[in-house]
Amino acid sequence: MRPAIILFAKAPVAGHVKTRLEQALGPERTLALHEAFVLDMIEKLLTLSGLADIELHTDIPTDVWRRAGVTSRMQTNGDLGSKMLHALEGRRACIVGSDAPTLPVSHIEALLAITADVALGPCEDGGYYAISCRRTHPEMFRGVEWSSAHALEQTEESARRCGLSIERGLDWYDVDRIDDLRRLRAEDNLPKHTRLWFNAWNRL
Numbered sequence: 001m002r003p004a005i006i007l008f009a010k011a012p013v014a015g016h017v018k019t020r021l022e023q024a025l026g027p028e029r030t031l032a033l034h035e036a037f038v039l040d041m042i043e044k045l046l047t048l049s050g051l052a053d054i055e056l057h058t059d060i061p062t063d064v065w066r067r068a069g070v071t072s073r074m075q076t077n078g079d080l081g082s083k084m085l086h087a088l089e090g091r092r093a094c095i096v097g098s099d100a101p102t103l104p105v106s107h108i109e110a111l112l113a114i115t116a117d118v119a120l121g122p123c124e125d126g127g128y129y130a131i132s133c134r135r136t137h138p139e140m141f142r143g144v145e146w147s148s149a150h151a152l153e154q155t156e157e158s159a160r161r162c163g164l165s166i167e168r169g170l171d172w173y174d175v176d177r178i179d180d181l182r183r184l185r186a187e188d189n190l191p192k193h194t195r196l197w198f199n200a201w202n203r204l
Helices: 019-025 027-046 080-088 105-113 151-161 178-185 192-200
Strands: 004-009 053-058 070-074 093-096 118-122 128-133 166-168
Touching (some): 004 027, 004 080, 019 027, 019 178, 027 053, 027 070, 027 192, 080 093, 080 128, 093 105, 105 118, 105 128, 118 151, 151 166
Parallel strands (some): 004 093, 053 070, 118 166
Antiparallel strands (some): 118 128
């Protein structure tokens, strides 16, 4: 059975996406940034469609990012751990977040190649940009403080308590705060939709 690569993204609703940037950017610019990030991630993941099935899982129904070759699904109710467990259960799959538009495709390929039960793509802020699983356990996310500097380590600890083997992939960074956005702007090869966002909203 082919693995699945699942992009987790909130539906584009003003005031509910990238809230840590909204005070600096305002709701309109923040929403446009989120939409650009998701579009760039979809296009990036579609380059891996020969390796895995590509899916988009959103918190509420939306047709905004409908694309050929991408299966759209709804996330289950509950916290992020419940949503991810439901998406991962019973198959080999990799969940990728939508906050790292410059994430190299090779980082995702590397996670899929890891033979441990759980492979995590670490972020510099203590979270992770992706999780790839060959096996899961119902309690593997118990006690994880989401959106905290401890999410990566706590996920590893919880998964080990469940008897799952763990390995880390390559580091990258999420864009959650204004300093992250300035760092992103300095990148040499911005993906298309993120570049267009900077062209349209060139003041930070």
